[in-house]
Amino acid sequence: MREKVMRVVITFKNTSGAMAMEKFCKGKGVGGRLIPVPREITSGCGLAWSAEPGMKDDLIDMLKKCDIKYEHIYELEI
Amino acid sequence: MIYFDNAATSFHKPDSVAEAVYNAIKNMGNSGRGAHKASLESGRVIYATRELLAELFNVRDCSRIAFTANSTESLNAAIKGLLHSGDHVITTVLEHNSVLRPLYEMEAKGAELSIIQCNALGNIKIEDIEDKIKHNTKMVVCTHGSNLTGNLLNIERIGALCRKHNILFVVDASQTAGVFPIDVDRQNIDVLCFTGHKGLLGPQGTGGIYVREGINISPLKSGGSGILTYMKTQPASMPECLEAGTLNVHGIAGLHAGVSYILEHGIDYIRKKEQELMRQFYEGVGGISNIKIYGDFSTIERAAIVSLNIGEYDSAMVCDQLAEDYDICTRGGGHCAPLMHQALGTVEQGAVRFSFSHFNTCDEVDMGIRAIRELSAHQ
Numbered sequence: 001m002r003e004k005v006m007r008v009v010i011t012f013k014n015t016s017g018a019m020a021m022e023k024f025c026k027g028k029g030v031g032g033r034l035i036p037v038p039r040e041i042t043s044g045c046g047l048a049w050s051a052e053p054g055m056k057d058d059l060i061d062m063l064k065k066c067d068i069k070y071e072h073i074y075e076l077e078i
Numbered sequence: 079m080i081y082f083d084n085a086a087t088s089f090h091k092p093d094s095v096a097e098a099v100y101n102a103i104k105n106m107g108n109s110g111r112g113a114h115k116a117s118l119e120s121g122r123v124i125y126a127t128r129e130l131l132a133e134l135f136n137v138r139d140c141s142r143i144a145f146t147a148n149s150t151e152s153l154n155a156a157i158k159g160l161l162h163s164g165d166h167v168i169t170t171v172l173e174h175n176s177v178l179r180p181l182y183e184m185e186a187k188g189a190e191l192s193i194i195q196c197n198a199l200g201n202i203k204i205e206d207i208e209d210k211i212k213h214n215t216k217m218v219v220c221t222h223g224s225n226l227t228g229n230l231l232n233i234e235r236i237g238a239l240c241r242k243h244n245i246l247f248v249v250d251a252s253q254t255a256g257v258f259p260i261d262v263d264r265q266n267i268d269v270l271c272f273t274g275h276k277g278l279l280g281p282q283g284t285g286g287i288y289v290r291e292g293i294n295i296s297p298l299k300s301g302g303s304g305i306l307t308y309m310k311t312q313p314a315s316m317p318e319c320l321e322a323g324t325l326n327v328h329g330i331a332g333l334h335a336g337v338s339y340i341l342e343h344g345i346d347y348i349r350k351k352e353q354e355l356m357r358q359f360y361e362g363v364g365g366i367s368n369i370k371i372y373g374d375f376s377t378i379e380r381a382a383i384v385s386l387n388i389g390e391y392d393s394a395m396v397c398d399q400l401a402e403d404y405d406i407c408t409r410g411g412g413h414c415a416p417l418m419h420q421a422l423g424t425v426e427q428g429a430v431r432f433s434f435s436h437f438n439t440c441d442e443v444d445m446g447i448r449a450i451r452e453l454s455a456h457q
Contacts, residue, residue, distance in 0.1 A: 001391055001453050002399055036394035036411055043426050045394075045411040078395060 004077040008056045010049040010063075011041060011071040018047035020068045030062070031055070038078045050078070080406045080442045085225050085253060085383055085433030087275045087282060089407075094335040099281055102331035109327050110304030120327045127334040128317070134337060134345075135270060135288060136261040143288045144317035145325050149252040150176040151298075152271035152287035155320055156248045157181060157219060159295035160269070163188025165216040170194040170202050171417035172224040172231065177250055178417065181219070190214070196421050199374040200227040204235050208243075217246040222260070223253040226418045226429065227373030228356070228383030230258070237266030246293070252276060253381045256340050257349050268293055277348075279340065280333030283326050289316055297322065351436035352382035355443050359432055360384050362447030366454050372422050372429060382434040385413075388454045393428035396453060400430070404449040408432050 012018045022034055032051035041048070051059060053075060063070055081089040102123065107116030109124045124145070132140035146152045157180040161167055167189055169181060185191045192210040196202045207218060218240050223230045233249055240247035248269040251260055256277030262270055267288070274284030289295055300312035301322035312322060340348065357378065363369055368389045374380065388396055397410025411428040412419055419425045432446060 001388065001396065001456055002403075035398050038394060039392040039411075039426055039428065043412060043428060045414075045428075078392075 006053045006075060006077050008051045008053055008059060009035070009038065009041065009074045009076050009078065010051075010059065011037060011046070011074070012048070013069060013071055015047055017069055017071075018049060021049045021070070024062075024066055024068060025049070028062070030059075035078075038076060040076055040078070041072075041074060080404075080438075080445060082432040082434060082438070082442075082446060083407045083409050084276065084435040084438075085228075085381070085431060086409055088277065088279055088435055090435055090437035091279050091281075091332075091336060092339040094339060095279060095281065095332045098335035099328050099332040102328040106327050106331065108324055111302075111324075123331045123334055124325060124327060127330050127337065130334060130337040130341060131286060131288075133341065134256070134260070136263055137288055138263075139291065142291060142316050143286050144320035145330055146285045146287055146320070147283055147326070148275070148285040149250060149271050149273040150285075152273075152285055153177055153219075153248075153250055154180050155287055155295055155298050156269045156271060156289075157184060157217075158298060160217060160246060160248075160293070161189050164190075164214060166190040166192065166212060166214045167217045167219060168192045168194065168207055168210050168215060169218070170220050170231070171196050171421050172200065172202070172221050172227075172229070173219075173415065173417065174221065174225055174250065174252065175414040175416065176252070177219055177221065193417065196418075199376075200224060200229045200372065200418065200422065201374055202231065204232060204239065207236060208239055211243050211245065215243070215245055217248055219248040219250070221250040221253065222258065223381040223383075224373070224415070224418060225253050225383070226385055226413045226415045226422070226431065228253075228381035228385075228433075229374050230254070230380055233260075233267065234265045240268075241266040253383075256337070257345055257352060257381070259345065262288060262290070269295075274329065274333040274336070277340075278333060279336030281329040284329040284333045287320060289320070295320060299323065348436045352434050353378050353380075355434040355436075355438050355440070356380075356382040356384060358440060358443045359434070359446060362443070363450050366451055368454050369450065372424070383431060384433075385429040385431045386450070387424070387427055387429055388450070390427065393424075393430045396430045399453060400449055404445070406446055406449055 109120035128140040255272040270288040274280035393410040
């Protein structure tokens with residue numbers, strides 16, 4: 001298995017939220033990708049957004065300015 | 079891309095399926111809503127699909143098969159339309175949430191629920207079902223094959239048991255229809271719930287329910303039926319009883335092509351190929367240290383599923399790495415089968431599920447084995 005690295009992981013209330021995040025970030029040219037929700041967060045399945053750790057503040061700013069309803073923002077080694 | 083997620087939905091479909099959907103969109107109207115050419119064309123393909131499904135499941139009267147959106151809708155219709163407060167129902171820990179959640183809803187409304195446990199390999203004892211039967215037991219509802227382990231339940235024996243005790247037998251054939259023999263007469267199945275987009279090789283949004291003659295399900299939905307316009311209630315006759323609203327004829331035309339392909343090639347050919355691929359994968363990963371495989375592989379008569387974990391790694395992350403680094407599609411995490419995960423002790427870790435289609439190749443399976451070997455070596 002690959003070495004664990006620090007990532008910013010954003011979770012959403014539902015899959016629509018995760019899809020909206022991907023569309024939004026792709027549209028703005030913001031890096032990151034959808035991943036399965038890591039078990040450190042929940043074992044209940046679903047999608048999360050994973051991004052470089054340095055992007056946390058920018059992502060929080062961006063999310064404040066748009067309609068995407070996220071659940072939590074984590075910094076995790078995954 | 080290598081696709082090993084066929085237990086979620088089959089990805090490789092015969093070309094005829096896509097062509098049939100295209101043709102239906104271009105040429106077909108609303109079935110049963112008129113006598114013009116476009117409507118009749120639609121009605122004909124729907125009838126022909128009922129006939130094919132009746133042939134596949136040995137149903138004598140094809141009007142006993144109604145179309146639904148998927149197994150979930152069929153199971154909801156059966157469970158909520160047949161059970162009442164005070165009824166007792168028996169199910170197993172192998173079940174998918176499409177069985178469990180409707181049952182929990184009915185339990186909250188006064189039905190009584192018994193859940194049969196399994197052993198470490200994920201098998202139940204049919205005697206345990208009989209032990210649970212009591213005076214108010216109305217139904218046994220169970221899967222034909224676990225979507226997590228691939229283990230089969232012996233539905234012929236359970237069907238015989240239900241017949242002996244005069245109990246309704248409802249079968250979830252999500253993982254088996256189109257691959258394993260299903261004979262509603264021989265197996266004493268009263269209600270068969272199936273989806274179109276897995277083993278039947280049809281489009282998503284198609285599925286169906288067979289209801290034995292003499293059994294009346296209170297419909298989940300009421301609305302347009304194309305007949306008895308001035309009646310205030312949904313017609314009681316099958317299939318209109320369970321088909322309120324416009325049918326998905328475009329999808330059903332694709333399902334017709336999928337089932338035609340299956341009948342042409344034979345389920346024995348399809349099953350044998352799938353099971354060979356499963357066995358190749360199982361034997362290939364079985365010897366790798368730190369791999370744990372779930373389910374009973376003492377028999378080849380199982381759905382073509384191999385669920386595993388690598389050490390204590392998060393299955394979702396293994397699945398993600400298979401997708402990112404190897405372009406291999408599998409399913410990780412939980413599998414909508416919460417009680418099965420509890421029984422296997424995989425609630426936290428989930429499991430990485432490889433599920434095979436007869437369209438997969440031995441080379442693809444070899445690549446899957448190699449990927450697991452590499453991932454397990456770099457820990």
